[in-house]
Amino acid sequence: MHxxxxxxxxxxxxxxxxxxxRGIGGAAVLGAxxxxxxxxxxxxxxxxxxxxSLGSNASDAVPKKAFAEIYAAFKKQSGIAVDVNTKxxxxxxxxxxxxxxxxxxxxxxxxxxxxxxxxxxxxxTSSIDDVWAKIGDNFPDAMKKLSKGADxxxxxxxxxxxxxxxxxxxxxxxxxxxTVPTTWDQLIALCKxxxxxxxxxxxxxxxxxxxxxxxxxxINFRLNGYDFHVELMAGKASWTDAKVKxxxxxxxxxxxxxxxxxxxxxxxxAAQTLVSKKAGMYLLGSFVAQQFTDKADLDDLDFFxxxxxxxxxxxxxxxxxxxxxxxxxAPKNKEGVTKLLEYLGTPEAEQIYLKADSSVVxxxxxxxxxxxxxxxxxxxxxxxxxxxxxxxMDRDSRPDFTSxxxxxxxxxxxxxxxxxxxxxxxxxxxxxxxxxxx
Amino acid sequence: xxxxTTEKSSQAATRPPRGASSKKRVPQGHRRLLTRRxxxxxxxxAGVPTxxxxxxxxxxxxxxxxxxxxxxxxxxxDSIRWVGLDNFKELFTNNPQxxxxxxxxxxxxxxxxxxxxxxxxxxxxxxxxxxRFSRVYQTAYFLPVVVSLAVTGFVWQLVYNPDTGxxxxxxxANKPGHYIDWIGDPNLNLWAILVAACWRHTGYMxxxxxxxxxxxxxxxxxxSSLDGANEWQTFKNVIFPTLRPTNTVVLVVTIIExxxxxxxxxxxxxxxxxxxxxxxxxxxxxxxxxxxxxxxSAIAVVLLLISLAVIIPxxxxxxxxxxxx
Numbered sequence: 069m070h071x072x073x074x075x076x077x078x079x080x081x082x083x084x085x086x087x088x089x090r091g092i093g094g095a096a097v098l099g100a101x102x103x104x105x106x107x108x109x110x111x112x113x114x115x116x117x118x119x120x121s122l123g124s125n126a127s128d129a130v131p132k133k134a135f136a137e138i139y140a141a142f143k144k145q146s147g148i149a150v151d152v153n154t155k156x157x158x159x160x161x162x163x164x165x166x167x168x169x170x171x172x173x174x175x176x177x178x179x180x181x182x183x184x185x186x187x188x189x190x191x192x193t194s195s196i197d198d199v200w201a202k203i204g205d206n207f208p209d210a211m212k213k214l215s216k217g218a219d220x221x222x223x224x225x226x227x228x229x230x231x232x233x234x235x236x237x238x239x240x241x242x243x244x245x246x247t248v249p250t251t252w253d254q255l256i257a258l259c260k261x262x263x264x265x266x267x268x269x270x271x272x273x274x275x276x277x278x279x280x281x282x283x284x285x286x287i288n289f290r291l292n293g294y295d296f297h298v299e300l301m302a303g304k305a306s307w308t309d310a311k312v313k314x315x316x317x318x319x320x321x322x323x324x325x326x327x328x329x330x331x332x333x334x335x336x337x338a339a340q341t342l343v344s345k346k347a348g349m350y351l352l353g354s355f356v357a358q359q360f361t362d363k364a365d366l367d368d369l370d371f372f373x374x375x376x377x378x379x380x381x382x383x384x385x386x387x388x389x390x391x392x393x394x395x396x397x398a399p400k401n402k403e404g405v406t407k408l409l410e411y412l413g414t415p416e417a418e419q420i421y422l423k424a425d426s427s428v429v430x431x432x433x434x435x436x437x438x439x440x441x442x443x444x445x446x447x448x449x450x451x452x453x454x455x456x457x458x459x460x461m462d463r464d465s466r467p468d469f470t471s472x473x474x475x476x477x478x479x480x481x482x483x484x485x486x487x488x489x490x491x492x493x494x495x496x497x498x499x500x501x502x503x504x505x506x
Numbered sequence: 507x508x509x510x511t512t513e514k515s516s517q518a519a520t521r522p523p524r525g526a527s528s529k530k531r532v533p534q535g536h537r538r539l540l541t542r543r544x545x546x547x548x549x550x551x552a553g554v555p556t557x558x559x560x561x562x563x564x565x566x567x568x569x570x571x572x573x574x575x576x577x578x579x580x581x582x583x584d585s586i587r588w589v590g591l592d593n594f595k596e597l598f599t600n601n602p603q604x605x606x607x608x609x610x611x612x613x614x615x616x617x618x619x620x621x622x623x624x625x626x627x628x629x630x631x632x633x634x635x636x637x638r639f640s641r642v643y644q645t646a647y648f649l650p651v652v653v654s655l656a657v658t659g660f661v662w663q664l665v666y667n668p669d670t671g672x673x674x675x676x677x678x679a680n681k682p683g684h685y686i687d688w689i690g691d692p693n694l695n696l697w698a699i700l701v702a703a704c705w706r707h708t709g710y711m712x713x714x715x716x717x718x719x720x721x722x723x724x725x726x727x728x729x730s731s732l733d734g735a736n737e738w739q740t741f742k743n744v745i746f747p748t749l750r751p752t753n754t755v756v757l758v759v760t761i762i763e764x765x766x767x768x769x770x771x772x773x774x775x776x777x778x779x780x781x782x783x784x785x786x787x788x789x790x791x792x793x794x795x796x797x798x799x800x801x802x803s804a805i806a807v808v809l810l811l812i813s814l815a816v817i818i819p820x821x822x823x824x825x826x827x828x829x830x831x
Binding site: 161162164165166169183190192268274275276277328329330331332333337340341467468471472476477479480483494497498501502505 | 577579580581582587592596600601602603666667668669670682683685686687688689690691692695775776778779782790791793794795796797798800
């Protein structure tokens, strides 16, 4: 619902009847939800030294089961039980503010990025440097960077991650003799050729308003580099900067090759055009694989990194949203929490998770990759080979800015790319107000 | 209200109450005539609703008015900062969605009053003629009102889905080059949703008018037909004027529907470009992770002012006329 517009992350609800009912249920409890949330978090049992309470957003069946297996293994190893309070994924995200201010669980699911740092800076979560002293060796530097707050302390334990890239079907590329483009010009040429061959070059659905943010991210850090992208997301660089304008100009060049009518289409429907071989490519997170329900189709799925635009930056940045855990401000069972997080930071915990959910890869560089599918192996190589990792626009920037300003603005751009100048001026004006607010 | 209850209770108290309480009777002042239990009951009966009303309506309304002049991210009360009229300035000059939202709310009202309201009246008049299966028709037309708006939105969204939806599949508009994006195209989507809104509102209006028509004295029809009036003349000159109270209700209900329009659009496309509404702007700013509570409250205050500006003058003039009549 706010979309309720949460982001380029993994467990996106498909437009099913179930989601709808859940949505209605969510709306019904909205009023009661806030006190309820604080009421059920950390109730009684967690003062017990043998229990740690955990607020989970893993409401979908696959991740829920995967997490349960991790906690079972942890109990076997340490004797500490994990008392899980699962909430609907979207609801959890929308109510996170009041949840953390009430009586939250000891540990909760969250994402790396700006929002994680924001909670840390607000004092709503605890620093976990002691945990990292033990698990630090398990993670590559990029993950360490992602797990720190603005003050340089650790606040987050990553579990898994997944890349955004251009997905395509090997058979389609073979049939038409296409090669994977590595530069912008090659990409445009490929799009032109696909159009000639009667394909939709790039599948696109932006009804939920966040997929367009992924496209902007790719073009911006390819063209202007990671550092500028970070500054822009942090509200420091100006949206009226010529560099931003250049990024949108590139996007405008690519837009005619995107699927028509994108603002009325969900990402699931767009992914179906890739499944049915009507579209040549699709820029999305690896969760697009969830739409490939047929095993043969899934084996045919492959991806490549967004092509280079500026040779100064090449393909050095990968957008790899990372999910993991944080500790609330006053955990009832501090010792148990430390033990749990130390366990969650081990390759074993990650492997248990990946066994159940194969659409993601482990955040740890020590995890065993031998059981990975071809897609997972490639994703793992892409992420571990990256110089810098970004999360996603709505995780790298203020969510109030991305949801109330950027989402409508990018939808406007997708529909009318010519109005970009006034649009950027408007974004910059609104950005100033929002970033000045606190 | 309070005078009312004291009067009634004083009447009751003139009859000597039975039981132990009669001994405690103190003959001075109305209040003292009540037993402790009476007072407790009265207190609860008047107090509980008052507390609920004050906390849920007045305190929240006043709090959001106060918050409209502040900026607050919803974390801790000490982070509330007074910013004066900044939120409103920002809203009127910088928010690209605000004026379209106001405009769409107005369009919503105009369309509801021009299309489904007369149509609902038409259906009501037909159903009032005691045709066969009248109950079946009534139920059929009223059903959309009973169904949750969220469900309505979901169903219509399936109808309008650009790739697999009913309309585009029938007219073949789901191929590249022939695309009609009912949900995303800002020139179309508001009207597409309004069709769904009208579909529902017609049933609502029908029921209101049908109830009004049932209350029309049959002797009026008889008299006008004796005078030689035809059906249309009877309706125009005799029946419709007697529906005046119903019209007041219909107008107020329609205004409220137009201002609180939300669920349908939210399910349909979350208030994307072309379908921005004030209620959706409020939600997007306050609920969820964005938590721009001060700014969202400012939009809510604008919505409140618009409602008051429309409804108060109308109610005042209506009641004045009724009193003078």
